[in-house]
Amino acid sequence: MSEAQPTSAMVVIGDEILSGRTRDSNMHHLAQVLTEAGAPLREVRVVADEREEIVAAVRELAGKYDHVFTSGGIGPTHDDITAEAVAAAFDTPISVRDDARAILLAHYGDPEKLTEARLRMARIPDGAELIANPISGAPGFKLRNVHVMAGVPIIFNAMVESLRPTLRGGPKMLSHAFRIPVAEGDIAGPLSALAEAHPAISFGSYPFYQGGYGSTVVARSTDPEALAAAADGLRAMCGALGAKDVTELPPV
């Protein structure tokens, strides 16, 4: 990495992911958004819906990374404990806040619909900023560097859009990928040499199998010129290996 980028981490609160009932999509979406924003995701933890697990993960990741994002556990039912756990992670009081209650009231229209259960969704830690939820009203919040968001993917994605303009991103990480129909075992030697010749570039190699073995080689850098030089090196490598039908996915 030639220039510093802020770093991000995510905590997925998800018994339903851990049981295999649901396949994660929020992590995948956030990873793409944060790569785009120049604040790349460096670690994800998926933890159970248990208070001490959420508290420990939030506390540790908030101390280690610039931004933390959580997904799940902020609805109205008894197993929705994320807001309390995040408040506890920072020893911050939490209670029903007037601004959040007003948002729920505006969403539901009728005060009778603002049941005790739904009012749980207006519980916001002291000092937290609200994160808008244009889908279902109940807001997320940001406490220090931790962004607390819903688990339902359409709501999670909408909250990410609400946040996007505020993300302090660094220079964007560019990546240039080569899909090469040559097995990793035959690429490893020349690729190591290339990595030594381009120390500013991060090279990753990801095998695939599609009728035969192949390797997707990805070069990453925030510096477009260094990346272009690395791409030239990869093309020369493919030529030397006699690789045909190489597909390039140029930097985006």
Added chain:
Amino acid sequence: MSEAQPTSAMVVIGDEILSGRTRDSNMHHLAQVLTEAGAPLREVRVVADEREEIVAAVRELAGKYDHVFTSGGIGPTHDDITAEAVAAAFDTPISVRDDARAILLAHYGDPEKLTEARLRMARIPDGAELIANPISGAPGFKLRNVHVMAGVPIIFNAMVESLRPTLRGGPKMLSHAFRIPVAEGDIAGPLSALAEAHPAISFGSYPFYQGGYGSTVVARSTDPEALAAAADGLRAMCGALGAKDVTELPPV
């Protein structure tokens, strides 16, 4: 939980997952297998392809859970550092082992194809047991309670099948799910009462949106009789709420 089950955790070594280039499927597959085996997944960490991150995650999770499973980073290229990192986590020497080299030789047929890069895949920590890879030869391994497996999904899945008979599972966790077309805010109250009346059951509620709000309520227990009683309670709750078109996914 009425009976003890062994617990599992997973470490996904995956720059490509963290960058959003690839959507995870190994975690989802392993979660289902471990739920089925009665050794449920309790935590997942997705970490970057960096030695100190892998060492720290493996060391911490191996001390906290009965089984740990890793995915990714055991190929032949310079960024494949998982085997070394797992060995380092347990201060165990690692070198090319004869049994692993013989497997690779049998797979590739020709000793000339056993390049220095491919021989990296025969590096196995002292004392580790090999995990069979019927797809591409190069074995995974088990060191203490940590199972080290490939990241390519077809190979990961095949290694999981190799392991499955050896998994020490407890009583199987049964779950009975109700898909209820009623918003969580209207279910939360009666569901809390039900959770109090059935303390041996773990109830989870997962909202969905499909033309309108609904809730998937899942009751979990290793005890079939307690679960049947909880399901009766959920049916009564749906009746009292006037919920129509409730879909049940009975215990499997």
